[in-house]
Amino acid sequence: MSNPTDLKYTASHEWVKKEADGSITVGITDHAQELLGDMVFVEAPAAGRKLAAAEECAVVESVKAAADVYAPVAGEVTAANADLDNAPEAINNEPYAAWIFKMKPDNMADVDALMDAAAYQAHVDSEAH
Amino acid sequence: MTLKQTPLNAAHRAMGAKMVDFGGWDMPVNYGSQIDEHHQVRNDCGMFDVCHMRVVDAKGDGVRAFLRYLLANNADKITIPGKALYSAMLRPNGGVIDDLIIYFMTEQWFRIVVNAGTADKDIAWMKEQAATHAPGLTITSRDDLAMVAIQGPNARAKVWQVLPQTKAATEGLVNFQAADCGEYFVARTGYTGEDGFEVMLPKEKVEAFWYDLNKVGVKPIGLGARDTLRLEAGMNLYGQDMDETVGPLESGLAWTVDLKSERDFIGKSALLANPPSKKLVGLVLLDRGVLRGHQKVVTPHGEGEITSGTFSPTLEKSIALARVPKDVQIGDSVQVAIRDKMLAAQVVKYPFARNGKGLI
Numbered sequence: 001m002s003n004p005t006d007l008k009y010t011a012s013h014e015w016v017k018k019e020a021d022g023s024i025t026v027g028i029t030d031h032a033q034e035l036l037g038d039m040v041f042v043e044a045p046a047a048g049r050k051l052a053a054a055e056e057c058a059v060v061e062s063v064k065a066a067a068d069v070y071a072p073v074a075g076e077v078t079a080a081n082a083d084l085d086n087a088p089e090a091i092n093n094e095p096y097a098a099w100i101f102k103m104k105p106d107n108m109a110d111v112d113a114l115m116d117a118a119a120y121q122a123h124v125d126s127e128a129h
Numbered sequence: 130m131t132l133k134q135t136p137l138n139a140a141h142r143a144m145g146a147k148m149v150d151f152g153g154w155d156m157p158v159n160y161g162s163q164i165d166e167h168h169q170v171r172n173d174c175g176m177f178d179v180c181h182m183r184v185v186d187a188k189g190d191g192v193r194a195f196l197r198y199l200l201a202n203n204a205d206k207i208t209i210p211g212k213a214l215y216s217a218m219l220r221p222n223g224g225v226i227d228d229l230i231i232y233f234m235t236e237q238w239f240r241i242v243v244n245a246g247t248a249d250k251d252i253a254w255m256k257e258q259a260a261t262h263a264p265g266l267t268i269t270s271r272d273d274l275a276m277v278a279i280q281g282p283n284a285r286a287k288v289w290q291v292l293p294q295t296k297a298a299t300e301g302l303v304n305f306q307a308a309d310c311g312e313y314f315v316a317r318t319g320y321t322g323e324d325g326f327e328v329m330l331p332k333e334k335v336e337a338f339w340y341d342l343n344k345v346g347v348k349p350i351g352l353g354a355r356d357t358l359r360l361e362a363g364m365n366l367y368g369q370d371m372d373e374t375v376g377p378l379e380s381g382l383a384w385t386v387d388l389k390s391e392r393d394f395i396g397k398s399a400l401l402a403n404p405p406s407k408k409l410v411g412l413v414l415l416d417r418g419v420l421r422g423h424q425k426v427v428t429p430h431g432e433g434e435i436t437s438g439t440f441s442p443t444l445e446k447s448i449a450l451a452r453v454p455k456d457v458q459i460g461d462s463v464q465v466a467i468r469d470k471m472l473a474a475q476v477v478k479y480p481f482a483r484n485g486k487g488l489i
Contacts, residue, residue, distance in 0.1 A: 037147075037158075037159060037162075037163050037353065038162055038163050038164045040419060040440040040447075041417060041418055041419050041440070041447075043417075043418070059468065061418070061419045061440075063163050063164060063353060063357060063439060063440050063442070064158070064163070064353055066419065066421065085417070092162075
């Protein structure tokens, strides 16, 4: 699966989508779900929680391992995806649709400064070696 | 360090395996969905590369008497040719060197299968003990043999399709019994809680055997599903559920330790002198989350620790083995520390699943 070019990416394998209302939607990349394998549990942050950039804020657990999800930028959580409570495997099936949480960034410039799809792919390739 | 490879390494890669470093071996963790592989074994059958495990042959007069002294379980329990016995091998202080399976073939030949990561120290220990107690014996590491486990309700039929020449000698095998069929040593044993065979064969034949099994519909299964299958079946994993720092009685292995007979064995006096203060129990998580090794368990009788934890695909719940104070009872409510939370779990009787069905 190629990484959608309309998204931004972090070095810790989150994808970020800019929404029209000034919020962002966050999930984990296809590469991340592929590494973790079958997802069985997701713990998303509560709405209203203030996050610093790179703060641990969610956990995704596969059969194999638990992995932290980090805030891509500083801001405030506005929603968590409750659908993942009963269907965590959606992250395996549709990693770029199965969002984990939404947040209002403190500063949209922080989002613009994240990696684009090409830079993220280069990052993934460099980690593989 | 270069990872060791089994003779099936190229086959795993050709079948799309994700490979990982497993104790220094380059092994397949899964080929696609690990949960699908798990259900495949519970409902049909699958095959596992277990060539990294080591086959050891102990031969010579007095081999039974030697094993009777070497192992915590009593070799005298197996008297029918081919019959197998699971046992711990202990240090004099009672610590578990390894868990292994012995097969009684003749009074001059027992076959032993040991874990991959412990094989070298196991063989060194066996040779050291044999030098003192049974100098006429030969202990031979069978590095010329490969091993494949075929497990699941349809496993035996699939093996007979591929190796029809072994059917007559193996269709009468009871659980935990093997037959020596010339090049193929076929044992009705496994590590999944399902019926099936473990087949030992010459290394140079194993790749063809693997592909032949695949052609008749046997799917390859990785180490990921191997772990969830064995944990559901309530089978210990050496290095996680026990090691040299704990004894068999605190590791859920009391049923394999014979302390009642007059027989002396290595570690016996230490076990008698030090009654266990802990025991191994099963846990099922009641809250949402996943139990993992090393998480702290808080019980009404003190603290314990999870030794193996995972998500059970059969039960669709998280399950674990945990070492807890000995007074903890089945049915007790306990709490498990997962990250910054204390989650509710219940102590249960294990195995959690066998023969295709959940037991909880």
